[in-house]
Amino acid sequence: DAKTTQPPSMDCAEGRAANLPCNHSTISGNEYVYWYRQIHSQGPQYIIHGLKNNETNEMASLIITEDRKSSTLILPHATLRDTAVYYCIVRVVYIGNTPLVFGKGTRLSVIA
Amino acid sequence: NAGVTQTPKFRVLKTGQSMTLLCAQDMNHEYMYWYRQDPGMGLRLIHYSVGEGTTAKGEVPDGYNVSRLKKQNFLLGLESAAPSQTSVYFCASISPPPWDRAQPQHFGDGTRLSIL
Numbered sequence: 400d401a402k403t404t405q406p407p408s409m410d411c412a413e414g415r416a417a418n419l420p421c422n423h424s425t426i427s428g429n430e431y432v433y434w435y436r437q438i439h440s441q442g443p444q445y446i447i448h449g450l451k452n453n454e455t456n457e458m459a460s461l462i463i464t465e466d467r468k469s470s471t472l473i474l475p476h477a478t479l480r481d482t483a484v485y486y487c488i489v490r491v492v493y494i495g496n497t498p499l500v501f502g503k504g505t506r507l508s509v510i511a
Numbered sequence: 512n513a514g515v516t517q518t519p520k521f522r523v524l525k526t527g528q529s530m531t532l533l534c535a536q537d538m539n540h541e542y543m544y545w546y547r548q549d550p551g552m553g554l555r556l557i558h559y560s561v562g563e564g565t566t567a568k569g570e571v572p573d574g575y576n577v578s579r580l581k582k583q584n585f586l587l588g589l590e591s592a593a594p595s596q597t598s599v600y601f602c603a604s605i606s607p608p609p610w611d612r613a614q615p616q617h618f619g620d621g622t623r624l625s626i627l
Binding site for chain 2: 443
């Protein structure tokens with residue numbers, strides 16, 4: 400699986416959009432981009448994933464650049480409950496049984 | 512987290528003691544995983560299973576054993592606990608997707624294990 404690079408920490412004002420970047424310059428054509436978050440040592444929570452098109456769900460939007468070498472997770476209206484560590488992971492769809500590989504992520508602090 | 516249940520939630524052991532952590536999922540998932548998370552670090556894979564009766568080693572398997580006797584349960588065992596195994600342990604599961612789709616892993620809420 401391709402390696403990802405994320406900033407170690409970010410701050411965001413409550414009510415504003417939080418934009419979390421991720422670089423994955425070695426991503427291959429069959430690798431998806433996944434985003435998870437972990438709130439206060441709870442189990443990781445799935446947020447969103449995508450292959451090459453931008454994706455949106457009830458939690459967030461995922462913007463993937465045309466060359467797929469980077470992506471941005473957008474929380475449109477951050478709240479204090481969005482304070483968490485956010486993980487960007489790239490991996491292939493199951494061809495075999497490769498599990499998710501978590502790095503250190505980005506610690507997002509939402510400030511009132 | 513709906514669907515993946517870990518027991519116990521907390522445990523304190525003495526060095527050399529043994530114990531088993533249980534992960535149960537009710538989503539009929541084929542694949543299950545055990546991770547550990549140490550302070551300030553991301554999750555690291557210990558062992559995983561791609562189906563009933565099968566297990567495989569992950570990134571940090573030493574000192575742990577696993578079993579998958581039933582599809583819904585994945586057990587993580589510590590035969591002789593060491594202080595270095597003090598950590599938070601997470602279980603996850605996923606069902607193999609159709610080949611044209613990707614699926615997210617579902618995680619339990621963790622077991623906090625301290626070894627004195």
